[in-house]
Amino acid sequence: MIEFEGVSKIYEHNGNELRAVDQVDLAVNKGEIFGVIGYSGAGKSTLVRLVNLLEYPSEGRLLVDGEDLTQLSKPELRKVRKRIGMIFQHFNLLESKTVRHNVAFPLAISGVPKKDIDSRVEEILEFVGLSDKARQYPDQLSGGQKQRVGIARALATSPDILLCDEATSALDPETTKSILKLLRRVRDEYNITILMITHEMNVVREVCDRIAVMEHGRVIEQGSIFDLFSQPEHPTTKNFVRTVMENEIPASILEGIEKRGASRHIYRVTFVDESAGQPVLSHVSKSYEVEVNVLFGQITELQGIPFGHLVVELQGEDKEIVRAIDSIQRSVTVQEVKAHAG
Numbered sequence: 001m002i003e004f005e006g007v008s009k010i011y012e013h014n015g016n017e018l019r020a021v022d023q024v025d026l027a028v029n030k031g032e033i034f035g036v037i038g039y040s041g042a043g044k045s046t047l048v049r050l051v052n053l054l055e056y057p058s059e060g061r062l063l064v065d066g067e068d069l070t071q072l073s074k075p076e077l078r079k080v081r082k083r084i085g086m087i088f089q090h091f092n093l094l095e096s097k098t099v100r101h102n103v104a105f106p107l108a109i110s111g112v113p114k115k116d117i118d119s120r121v122e123e124i125l126e127f128v129g130l131s132d133k134a135r136q137y138p139d140q141l142s143g144g145q146k147q148r149v150g151i152a153r154a155l156a157t158s159p160d161i162l163l164c165d166e167a168t169s170a171l172d173p174e175t176t177k178s179i180l181k182l183l184r185r186v187r188d189e190y191n192i193t194i195l196m197i198t199h200e201m202n203v204v205r206e207v208c209d210r211i212a213v214m215e216h217g218r219v220i221e222q223g224s225i226f227d228l229f230s231q232p233e234h235p236t237t238k239n240f241v242r243t244v245m246e247n248e249i250p251a252s253i254l255e256g257i258e259k260r261g262a263s264r265h266i267y268r269v270t271f272v273d274e275s276a277g278q279p280v281l282s283h284v285s286k287s288y289e290v291e292v293n294v295l296f297g298q299i300t301e302l303q304g305i306p307f308g309h310l311v312v313e314l315q316g317e318d319k320e321i322v323r324a325i326d327s328i329q330r331s332v333t334v335q336e337v338k339a340h341a342g
């Protein structure tokens with residue numbers, strides 16, 4: 001478990017104070033994949049570098065499994081650092097060393113005997129799917145393969161925590177997916193806590209259990225993926241959600257609705273969690289004398305579960321529509337759409 005308690009990192013900049021991380025309170029649970037998202041300069045890198053004390057907090061307490069890192073002696077701190085692995089956007093591999101040597105490096109400097117190093121490297125390269133690349137050099141590998149080496153190197157010393165600093169930002173979408181899948185296996189098979197920072201909402205959507213949104217050094221909103229996607233409160237969070245899921249009804253559709261008159265029955269049906277798998281709309285059109293006309297919608301996937309909303313027009317007698325809405329409301333959220341308000 002990682003806990004930030006009122007943690008700040010203050011830099012001096014031209015005689016002024018710059019609060020790169022400002023009074024952050026955050027708790028990352030054991031075995032959780034926790035994402036920190038924010039625009040450039042929000043303070044994400046500084047935040048993640050505080051966890052292994054690559055940066056030292058100016059204020060507050062930083063606890064790993066209940067131990068305040070700022071209170072530890074140097075030898076104690078070295079021990080804690082061994083339990084924390086890190087991967088980077090640009091991989092940071094030793095270009096003059098083979099894949100095998102890159103992965104063996106942290107074991108060698110920890111004083112692990114040679115025969116144990118060999119078996120551990122073999123095991124971990126197999127886990128990341130690179131057994132056949134052991135003798136190659138980084139410049140013979142693709143970006144995705146390089147990041148797999150980075151992950152193997154970070155896991156070599158069997159850490160409890162893995163820090164990921166924009167680990168997929170240099171990769172194409174397909175490779176990003178495969179690396180995120182690997183990170184999920186890291187958590188599932190080794191029960192490693194993962195703290196990742198990113199500026200991409202599709203990354204957190206894909207793997208994170210919970211996220212925090214940062215702006216100007218502060219955490220402005222945090223919660224489960226579902227909560228933040230379904231009810232983002234802060235304008236910045238809304239902007240991030242919009243990058244992967246259009247939530248506003250397009251103007252052309254609103255115009256069309258207006259033209260057809262205000263008496264139309266237009267509703268926004270929001271599917272969250274299990275409800276997305278239920279055939280709610282097909283059920284009402286079969287059970288009531290109403291026709292369902294889908295005007296606009298977006299369904300995405302959050303951690304393997306469909307999530308999203310549809311804007312539908314219900315056609316039929318008023319009393320049938322009331323009954324249909326009543327039925328839909330039992331399983332999903334329904335909101336009447338005023339054409340001019342969206």
Ligand SMILES: Nc1ncnc2c1ncn2[C@@H]1O[C@H](COP(=O)(O)OP(=O)(O)OP(=O)(O)O)[C@@H](O)[C@H]1O
Binds near residue numbers: 012019039040042046
């Ligand atoms: N060593 C430093 N000295 C002075 N200012 C710094 C230092 N490191 C970071 N900063 C400043 O702290 C703020 C936060 O930077 P940080 O790199 O943590 O943000 P970020 O969200 O990771 O952004 P990016 O994605 O661009 O790296 C920025 O204004 C940055 O200029």
